Amino acid sequence: MCNCAIHNPIQCIIPPHMLRVLELRGDEKVAAMARALMKQDVVFREERASQPGAEISFDTTTPSSAFLTPELARKTRKKHLDRAVYDGQTKTGLPGKLLRSEGQPVCGDMAADEAYDGAGNVYDLYFSKFGRDSLDGKGMKLNATVHHRSGYNNAFWNGLQMVYGDGDGQIFRKFTELSVIGHEMSHGVVHNSGGLIYQGQSGALNESFADVFGAMTVQRTLNHHVYEADWLIGKGILGPNIRGVALRSMKMPGTAYSDAILGQDPQPYHMRYYVNTPEDNGGVHINSGIPNHAFYLYCMYSGGNSWAAPGQIWYHALQRLNNPLATFHDWAAQTIASAMELYSVGSGEVNSLRRAWTLVGLSV
Numbered sequence: 001m002c003n004c005a006i007h008n009p010i011q012c013i014i015p016p017h018m019l020r021v022l023e024l025r026g027d028e029k030v031a032a033m034a035r036a037l038m039k040q041d042v043v044f045r046e047e048r049a050s051q052p053g054a055e056i057s058f059d060t061t062t063p064s065s066a067f068l069t070p071e072l073a074r075k076t077r078k079k080h081l082d083r084a085v086y087d088g089q090t091k092t093g094l095p096g097k098l099l100r101s102e103g104q105p106v107c108g109d110m111a112a113d114e115a116y117d118g119a120g121n122v123y124d125l126y127f128s129k130f131g132r133d134s135l136d137g138k139g140m141k142l143n144a145t146v147h148h149r150s151g152y153n154n155a156f157w158n159g160l161q162m163v164y165g166d167g168d169g170q171i172f173r174k175f176t177e178l179s180v181i182g183h184e185m186s187h188g189v190v191h192n193s194g195g196l197i198y199q200g201q202s203g204a205l206n207e208s209f210a211d212v213f214g215a216m217t218v219q220r221t222l223n224h225h226v227y228e229a230d231w232l233i234g235k236g237i238l239g240p241n242i243r244g245v246a247l248r249s250m251k252m253p254g255t256a257y258s259d260a261i262l263g264q265d266p267q268p269y270h271m272r273y274y275v276n277t278p279e280d281n282g283g284v285h286i287n288s289g290i291p292n293h294a295f296y297l298y299c300m301y302s303g304g305n306s307w308a309a310p311g312q313i314w315y316h317a318l319q320r321l322n323n324p325l326a327t328f329h330d331w332a333a334q335t336i337a338s339a340m341e342l343y344s345v346g347s348g349e350v351n352s353l354r355r356a357w358t359l360v361g362l363s364v
Contacts, residue, residue, distance in 0.1 A: 011187040011198070011210070012156040013180050013234060013247065014172070015285030017277075021263040022171070030171065030261065037154060079127055080139025083119045085112045088148040088163070095145045095161060111146040111176045115164060118181035119144060121221045125182075125213070126189065129220070129307045130315045135188035142185075146176060157184040159191065171239045171261065179233045182217030186210040193318050201327045203284035208291040212314055215250060216306045226299040226306050232256065250296045253289030269293045271328070271361030291328060294360045301352035309349050313339045332357045332364045 014037070022034035086096035087109070099112045106113045119142045126132040134140040143161035152165025155175035162184055164175045187210050190196055196206040211233050219229045233256075234247030244257025244265070253267035267289030268274060274290065277283045299310050316338040323330055336353060343349040357364055 114176035183214030
């Protein structure tokens with residue numbers, strides 16, 4: 001496998017396994033679209049690999065030493081929210097024509113205003129609940145491009161900015177949905193917190209962390225507690241005639257869609273159903289269902305809000321992990337260690353978390 005695919009991923013919301021099914025089951029136009037997206041993904045990776053400094057640098061001293069409690073961070077850090085949304089004008093170049101800068105009123109372009117507001121919601125979640133000043137923890141400017149290419153069926157984080165397509169209106173709708181925004185921007189948090197190699201289980205953990213905080217962004221914006229949340233990623237972006245509710249379900253992995261063109265949602269919820277595949281960087285978008293479901297189960301045990309104990313543990317664990325090749329077991333063990341550090345060894349938080357991991361086939 002190309003090294004750039006592992007170290008320099010363009011993290012797209014539409015996974016390769018879904019594109020492969022579209023290529024096989026779709027009509028000539030749909031198959032051509034899927035092939036074009038898969039080819040484009042390879043080009044993106046190669047371009048990033050050729051850029052100076054494209055390799056992720058793993059500084060094992062940064063994540064743990066940079067971690068502050070949210071309370072301390074609020075006292076010692078200032079907000080540096082700085083957003084800019086551009087119109088890609090259905091072209092390939094980035095970023096495009098500036099539509100809205102920080103502090104400006106709505107511009108009237110629905111996708112642009114959704115991208116602007118969504119970026120603010122993601123920033124506010126990380127800053128107010130986890131003490132993180134933007135994706136890099138240092139006030140990074142949040143740039144986004146909407147209307148990327150014509151009928152573009154994807155959204156992605158390219159390491160520098162967010163990019164959103166409008167969809168073709170048939171299989172996918174516009175991609176400025178809040179869980180998508182939270183998911184893709186959270187890849188930037190992972191990248192700037194030591195990183196998780198985008199391959200196999202570490203890659204699935206990368207995807208899972210993005211899903212967890214994408215769902216959390218929606219829940220906080222709507223002020224939903226864990227029992228009333230839908231736990232869906234990409235809700236509403238499937239086309240009008242597609243049988244499904246979202247791209248993924250953290251509550252019931254494997255049930256988000258079942259459609260003649262898209263096929264059946266392949267995500268497992270338990271380690272016994274782990275999917276070994278050479279595609280999708282070893283199934284990073286598929287097997288992420290397992291740690292996703294563990295987080296959901298833990299939230300069901302905990303009650304309240306996902307950004308309380310569950311979110312605090314997941315965020316703390318990422319800062320403490322210092323292992324870009326972490327397995328699911330490594331991650332589960334780190335979340336237990338973080339729960340012990342934050343809430344004490346014999347706490348209910350620790351015991352409930354152990355039960356959640358056990359229920360997905362990971363005993364720690």
